[in-house]
Amino acid sequence: AQGLLHGKTVMITGASSGIGAAAARLFAQEEARVVLTARREDRLREVVDEIGAAGGQATAVVADVTRAEDMRAAVRTAFETFGSLDAAFNNAGWTSTGTPMHLMQDEEYDRIMDVNARGVWNAMRAQITVMLEHGGGSIVNTSSVAGVRATGASAPYIAAKHAVIGLSRAAADEYVKQRIRVNAIAVGSTRTELMDQVLSDTPSLLGPFTERAMQQRLADPVEIAQTAAWLCSDRSSFTTGAVIAADGGWT
Ligand code: NDP
Secondary structure (H helix, E strand, C coil): CCCCCCCCEEEEECCCCHHHHHHHHHHHHCCCEEEEEECCHHHHHHHHHHHHHCCCEEEEEECCCCCHHHHHHHHHHHHHHHCCCCEEEECCCCCCCCCCHHHCCHHHHHHHHHHHHHHHHHHHHHHHHHHHHCCCEEEEEEEEHHHCCCCCCCHHHHHHHHHHHHHHHHHHHHCHHHCEEEEEEEECCECCHHHHHHHHHCHHHHHHHHHCECCCCCECHHHHHHHHHHHHCHHHCCCCCCEEEECCCEC
16 A cells, blocks of 8 residues: 655755654655754764664755745755655654743743744745645645643743634635645653753653643644544544644643
């Protein structure tokens, strides 16, 4: 049988570690051609080499999601290398924790909003511009359980992940006639470098992050990647403007 993403070119942001790197490996196994983007070139190269060694097709673009031009360059690379852009997984994200909002520096708010919300804005606008010329596509944005409720994460992160859902719904509505689907994933607690950093800054979060999931555990990154693969694929053809939970039953 053909892979779930056979014949599709998929761009992934934040593909150098965690959920994004797991998605790059899984999408390639499912026969997508993957365009990996992030800032750390060495880490991107490792994932690209691993995919190549396993017989997959992948390329890397060093890109910062807070720079619109970097996102446009990644989209151009997709066309130059693979001749199309059929789907995108806009997954790059970052947060700090531990500072109460009334004590937080404005720069911390700006940084968190920039990476998580403006990053999705920059990526989507570059992707939509080409998808409009090529008959549509599927865009998947990484939100969080913090995008639908307060979770103990920092206030700017909660605001930014709510914004990701707003931007996803707006784009789904605005471009539905041009056959662009846009969905968000409300990701629950997942074992990644970001989670390691959050738990080392604020160890008291491990208890609630585990216990609030009905499944009483953290996710493996590939479990989130599987949801993203389905949303990128044609199997989710009647799903748009949706927020799909991959959170172990967060209560
Ligand atoms: P990781 O830290 O492992 O991965 C984050 C990725 O984002 C890295 O590839 C990093 O690459 C990239 N990134 C960060 N800042 C930028 C930037 N300015 N430009 C480009 N890329 C950037 O963490 P996760 O895999 O956990 O995070 C993936 C997504 O999942 C994030 O959006 C996060 O908010 C979300 N999420 C995670 C949860 C969890 O429990 N882990 C829970 C809910 C949501 P590089 O540093 O090389 O640029």
